[in-house]
Amino acid sequence: MTNHALFHTLHQLSRQLTNQLNEALKPLGLYSAQWSVIFVLHTKGSITQKELCEYLFVEAPPMTRTIQRLVKQGFVRQLPGKDKREKYIQLTEEAVKEFPKWEHAVFECNQTLLTNFPQSSQQELAKLQGLWLKELL
Incomplete structure (x- = not known):
């Protein structure tokens, strides 16, 4: 398999996994991008929007849209940071209740x-993913 084919396959797999997760979350009123934000906030607590973007490898405009949707749904709130541009994002009590x-x-x-x-394949994949992430970061 060429590098091009390998990365194409990985990209297609990623899209398929995202679609499957979207289908699972749809009855609960969420999408995978929203779940990613909620999961990070649940794990890390209140963090800045910039930190969320960096952690999830998402550009600022789509992150802003995702956060705005979550604010409208009552699942996150934005708190002012040190200056006007910085915003801290945190889960609401409603989100904490719905999280399980x-x-x-x-x-x-x-x-x-x-x-x-x-x-055994799951364990090998986890090991390879860990090695690869170390190389990328």
């Missing part, structure tokens, strides 16, 4: 996707 439901849907989706993927 969302997490369960994501867990079930992941379990379904891994049904026919041997445990």
Whole structure:
């Protein structure tokens, strides 16, 4: 497999996984991009919008749109930072209450996707992903 074909396949796999997650979250009123933000905030606590962008490798405009949707849904709030440009993002009490439901849907989706993927292959993939991320960062 050429490098081009490998990366094309990885990109297609990523899109398929995102679509599967979107389908799992749709009944709960979320999309995968929103879940990513919620998960990071749940894990890291209140962080700046810039830090969210950097952590998730997302440009500022789509991140702003995602955060605005989450604010309208009542799941995140924006707090002023040191200057006018800096905004801290944090989960609301409503999001904290709903989080277990969302997490369960994501867990079930992941379990379904891994049904026919041997445990040894999952472990090898996790190891390769860790090595690759070290190289990229």
